[in-house]
Every structure is written in structure tokens, then in C-alpha cells.
Amino acid sequence: MNAGIGIYRKKAAYIKNSLLIPFAFATAFFPRILYSLGFPSFINFFHFxxxxxxxxxxxxxxxxxxxxQISLSQTLIVALFILLAVMTASALLxxxxxxxxxxxxxxxGEPFLLLLAITCITNSPETLKRxxxxxxRFAFVHLFLAFLQYFLLSIGRPLPARIVIAGPDSIQGVFFVSGSGxxxxVSVSMAFGLYYFVSAKTAPMWLRISVFFAAFYHLLIADAKQVLLVWLMAWVLLIFIKLNDIKATIQYLIAAILIGYALNWCLQNLEIFSAFKVWMRPELYGPDxxxxxxxxxxxxxxxxxxxxPLNWLFGLGPGHTIGRLGGWMLKDYSALLSPLGATIHPASQAVWDAWSExxxxxxxxxxxxxxxxxxWGDLGFLGLGAYIYLASIVWRRLCLDDYSKFQMLTVMIFGxxxxxxxxxxxxxxxxxxxGLRWHEVQIAKRSLV
Incomplete structure (x- = not known):
């Protein structure tokens, strides 16, 4: 009797934790679309x-x-406290x-917090599946909304939003509507598409391919050229990283050549790829x-x-330069954040002025x-080092397969x-x-033992 109650409580705890992860993720994934539908601006801060x-x-x-698993969790906690310590010192300075x-x-630090939580989840197939x-489900909702936005745009129906963004830039899925949504x-769609292709082993191959190509079609209709460039660059870097594995290197290199040839043909022959030619202006990218x-x-x-001289180590302060916070969040949400003591710095505006020219x-x-x-601007070289240390923990101890390493590379390039x-x-x-791939790879290894 007591054993049965213990098992029930243990199972209930697993269920609770396995639902907390998706709920926490959803609070960061859906606020843009909710704000566009009329929710107050605070919805954008709820996930914090x-x-x-x-x-x-x-x-x-x-x-x-x-x-x-315990050692990994402890290392992530220590690294997050190091980042917080550097931020605090920078703020005081x-x-x-x-x-x-x-x-x-x-x-x-929020993504590392979520990864920390995922590493603390029991490594069981049932929990992971939930x-x-x-x-x-969230990913498919995102793709559905993107295609719905494309359909409405194609028939000339205006998309309801507080901010008006015209053309393909308005095809943003759940990130509707934001400046580079x-x-x-598209970055999210492609990450999900590739994840489904890699991990959905029990799904038929035609379905896995279809999901990935749906994500790629989202890239085309949204004219998100830079995502394609980032993926190609990450692919090249992954090939170099895999040089010690001759078989994988050859496979990736052959795939890269075939994909490169196919993309070049598409650029020359298909109208839907014509927008990608806009960036083919070498004179913009030289030293001068x-x-x-x-x-x-x-x-x-x-x-x-x-x-x-301490500014070289600690920067100009959190939110004082050109990150997301100093770049526009403090300005866009000044009515909400200024009463809370938010501070700004003239360095941000100076960079805006340079861009306006x-x-x-x-x-x-x-x-x-x-x-x-x-x-670097906000936190100096020490802050940059603290962030790289966090990223290195994820790379060394959580990226157990090529999919995870590839996703990390795309993040680094987007930076x-x-x-x-x-x-x-x-x-x-x-x-x-x-985090999911980390668990899946470990479960797969256990099944081989």
C-alpha cells in the first residue's frame, strides 16, 4: 500500500516537472502574438x-x-552565478x-536556466515524450500561423497588428509582429524541422522530410535570407569540426556540394529565390x-x-550599449521600466546615429x-568571457550529437x-x-548496453 502511494507521488512529481518545462517555454514563445491580439505589454515580460x-x-x-547529471547541473549553476557577479560589478561601476x-x-541567462532545469528532469522515456x-505542438502552431499569414498576405487581406510591417517580413508565425520577427x-521553424527529421525515428520518412521542407518553405516565403546564409556557414564549420571522423566528413562534404549546387540552380532559375540575389554585392563587404x-x-x-581602464573589463553597464536591452527594449518599454529605475546611456544613441547615416x-x-x-559593450571582456564559459559548458557536456552542435554553431553565427x-x-x-537531444542520446546509449 505504502509502496503504491510512493510510486504514485513519484509519478505525479515527474508529470508536474514535465509540464513545467513546456509551460515555461510557452510563456517566452507566444507573447508576441498575444500582444498583437491586444494583451498588455507586460505579457512580453511575463516569462522573465x-x-x-x-x-x-x-x-x-x-x-x-x-x-x-548532478555535476553538470552544479557547473551550470556556478557559471550562471559568475555571469551575475560580473553583471553586478559592471552595474556598480x-x-x-x-x-x-x-x-x-x-x-x-534564461536559455541556460531552462537547460539547467531540463538536466534536472529524470531521464525516462515517458517524461521526455511528454x-x-x-x-x-507549439512548433506546428507556429508553422500553421506562418502559412496563414502568407495566405492572408497573398489574397490582399491586411494582417491585424499594433505595428504595421509590409510584405514577406510580416510572415512571422508566433513572433507576429516584431521588427525582425x-x-x-524562420530560425525557429528550421530548428524544429531539422529536429523532427533527426529525432522522429518512428515517423515515416516521407513525413519527416515533409516537415523539414515545410520549414524551408517558410524560409522562402518570409524572405529570411540571412537564416539560409547562417545555416550554410554552420554546415561548413561542422565539416571542419568533424575532420577527425573521416566517414562523417565525407558524407557532410558530399551533402554540402549537392546542396550548394542545388541552391545555385534555384537562384538562377526559380523566381521564389530571386530575393537572395540582393546581397550579392561584394563591394559592401571588403575592408573598406x-x-x-x-x-x-x-x-x-x-x-x-x-x-x-576598468571599463575594458566590465563594459559600460548592463543595458547601456547595443544589446537587445540597450538597443531598444529600455526605450520601447520606458513607461513600464523607467519607474522601476531603468537607466540608459548615450552610447546606445550614438550607435543609432551612426546607423541613421x-x-x-x-x-x-x-x-x-x-x-x-x-x-562586450555592456559587460566588457570579463562578461564576454563569462558568457563564452557558459556556452562552452553546453557545447562540451550537452551537445552530444551533430544536431546539437549544429544548432549551437547557428546561435554563435547569429551573434x-x-x-x-x-x-x-x-x-x-x-x-x-x-536539452531534449541530450536526453534522447543518453537513452539511446542505455538501450545499446
């Missing part, structure tokens, strides 16, 4: 409280006993607001090219505001606001383009998928 709360509950109630520290920590089912939306100058502008502007380079691909520079490393919906998506 729910994700840490859900992760805290899971960590406190975890029943894991595997020593490697630069008199940044407490709310700046909190939001900066969430924007950078989480995976919910995450895939089409890029974020306008795109290169604009991209490197913050590396010149930010140090001009340094008042102490080259306003015709209006794509996020050319933006002087990009992730790695934002972390050189825009502020997508601080987009909660995208980053928590990548964190979820890497």
Missing part, C-alpha cells in the same frame, strides 16, 4: 518571472541521482539600475565596404565613452547592433549579425531542443 520560478521548482524537487541587471541576466509532444520565426564599416562602428564608438542599409544583416558586441542571441523565443527554443 515564470522561467526562473519553474526552473527553481524543478531544481528543488529534482530526484536525479546520476553523478554526471557604471551606476546601472537594478532592473537593468535583472533584465540583462534574463536575456542572456515534454517533446508539447514542444512539437520573420528571421526569428560600407557594410563592414557600419558593422564595426560600435567597436569604435563604445570605447570612446570609457572613463576608466547609412539608413539605406536597413536590413538587420548590416545592423551595428549585434550580440557579441552587445555583451555576429543581430541580437538574436537575446531573443527569448528563439533561444529557449534552441535550449529546449538541445
Amino acid at each position: 518571472f515564470i522561467v526562473p520560478l519553474a526552473c527553481g521548482i524543478i531544481i528543488i524537487k529534482t530526484k536525479i541521482k546520476d553523478k554526471k 557604471n551606476r546601472a539600475g537594478v532592473i537593468n541587471v535583472f533584465l540583462s541576466l534574463m536575456l542572456l 515534454i517533446r509532444t508539447w514542444i512539437l 520573420h528571421v526569428v520565426g 565596404g560600407l557594410a563592414t564599416q557600419l558593422k564595426t562602428e560600435p567597436l569604435k564608438i563604445i570605447p570612446s565613452f570609457y572613463k576608466s 547609412l539608413s539605406w542599409l536597413d536590413s538587420s544583416f548590416f545592423a551595428p547592433f549585434w550580440g557579441w558586441a552587445g555583451i 555576429f549579425i543581430f541580437t538574436q542571441m537575446e531573443e527569448p523565443g528563439y533561444m529557449l527554443c534552441v535550449a529546449c531542443l538541445i
Whole structure:
């Protein structure tokens, strides 16, 4: 009798934890579309409280006993505290607001918090299946909304939103509507499409291929050129990483050549690929090219505001330069954040002024606001090192297969383009998928023993 009650309670705890992960993810995945439907602006900040709360509950109630799993969780916790310590020191040095520290920590650390929670989930097929089912449901809702937006756009029906974005850029799925929501939306679709193809072993091959090509079609109709470029670059890097595995290297290299040939044919012969030719202007990308100058502008502007050698180590303060927080969040939500003591810095506006002088380079691909520079600008070299240390833990200990490594590479490359490393919906998506693959690979290894 008592044993039966114990098993029931244990199972109930697993169910609770396995539902907390999808719920926490959903609070970061759906706020844009909810805001467009009339929800108050606070909905965009809701996940900053729910994700840490859900992760805290899971960590406190975890029943894991595997020593490697416990060691991994402890390492992630220590690394997150190191990042928080650097942020706090930077805030004190630069008199940044407490709310700046909190939001900066969430924007950078929230995906690692979710990964921490996933590592604390019991490694059982039932728990994993429940989480995976919910995450895939969210992904298919996202794809459905993207195709619905495309249909409405094709028949000339205006898309209801508080912000008007015209053309293919408005095909954003659940990220409707935001400035670069089409890029974020396609990044999520492609990540899910490839995950389903790799992990859905029991599904028929035609279905796995269809889901991936649906995600790729989302890329085409949304004109998200940079996502394709990032994926190609990540693929090349993965080939170099796999050089010690001759068989995998040859397979990936052959696939890369075939895909490259197919894409080149499509660019030359299919109208739907014509938009990708817009970037084929080599004069923009040389050492003296306008795109290169604009991209490197913050590396010149930010140090001009340094008042102490310590700024090289700790930056100008959380939210004070060109990350997502300093770039526009503090300005867009000033009515909500200013009463909470949010602080701003003139360095952000100085970079905006530099971009306005080259306003015709209006794509996020050319933006002087990009992730790695934002972390360095806000938190200095110590903050950049703390973030890289966190990322290295994920790479070394959680990325157990090529899919996870590929997704990490795409994130790292996006960090050189825009502020997508601080987009909660995208980053928590990548964190979820890497966490799921980590569990799946371990379960597969156990079954072979």
C-alpha cells in the first residue's frame, strides 16, 4: 500500500516537472502574438518571472541521482552565478539600475536556466515524450500561423497588428509582429524541422522530410535570407569540426556540394529565390565596404565613452550599449521600466546615429547592433568571457550529437549579425531542443548496453 502511494507521488512529481518545462517555454514563445491580439505589454515580460520560478521548482524537487547529471547541473549553476557577479560589478561601476541587471541576466541567462532545469528532469522515456509532444505542438502552431499569414498576405487581406510591417517580413508565425520577427520565426521553424527529421525515428520518412521542407518553405516565403546564409556557414564549420571522423566528413562534404549546387540552380532559375540575389554585392563587404564599416562602428564608438581602464573589463553597464536591452527594449518599454529605475546611456544613441547615416542599409544583416558586441559593450571582456564559459559548458557536456552542435554553431553565427542571441523565443527554443537531444542520446546509449 505504502509502496503504491510512493510510486504514485513519484509519478505525479515527474508529470508536474514535465509540464513545467513546456509551460515555461510557452510563456517566452507566444507573447508576441498575444500582444498583437491586444494583451498588455507586460505579457512580453511575463516569462522573465515564470522561467526562473519553474526552473527553481524543478531544481528543488529534482530526484536525479546520476553523478554526471548532478555535476553538470552544479557547473551550470556556478557559471550562471559568475555571469551575475560580473553583471553586478559592471552595474556598480557604471551606476546601472537594478532592473537593468535583472533584465540583462534574463536575456542572456534564461536559455541556460531552462537547460539547467531540463538536466534536472529524470531521464525516462515517458517524461521526455511528454515534454517533446508539447514542444512539437507549439512548433506546428507556429508553422500553421506562418502559412496563414502568407495566405492572408497573398489574397490582399491586411494582417491585424499594433505595428504595421509590409510584405514577406510580416510572415512571422508566433513572433507576429516584431521588427525582425520573420528571421526569428524562420530560425525557429528550421530548428524544429531539422529536429523532427533527426529525432522522429518512428515517423515515416516521407513525413519527416515533409516537415523539414515545410520549414524551408517558410524560409522562402518570409524572405529570411540571412537564416539560409547562417545555416550554410554552420554546415561548413561542422565539416571542419568533424575532420577527425573521416566517414562523417565525407558524407557532410558530399551533402554540402549537392546542396550548394542545388541552391545555385534555384537562384538562377526559380523566381521564389530571386530575393537572395540582393546581397550579392561584394563591394559592401571588403575592408573598406560600407557594410563592414557600419558593422564595426560600435567597436569604435563604445570605447570612446570609457572613463576608466576598468571599463575594458566590465563594459559600460548592463543595458547601456547595443544589446537587445540597450538597443531598444529600455526605450520601447520606458513607461513600464523607467519607474522601476531603468537607466540608459548615450552610447546606445550614438550607435543609432551612426546607423541613421547609412539608413539605406536597413536590413538587420548590416545592423551595428549585434550580440557579441552587445555583451562586450555592456559587460566588457570579463562578461564576454563569462558568457563564452557558459556556452562552452553546453557545447562540451550537452551537445552530444551533430544536431546539437549544429544548432549551437547557428546561435554563435547569429551573434555576429543581430541580437538574436537575446531573443527569448528563439533561444529557449534552441535550449529546449538541445536539452531534449541530450536526453534522447543518453537513452539511446542505455538501450545499446
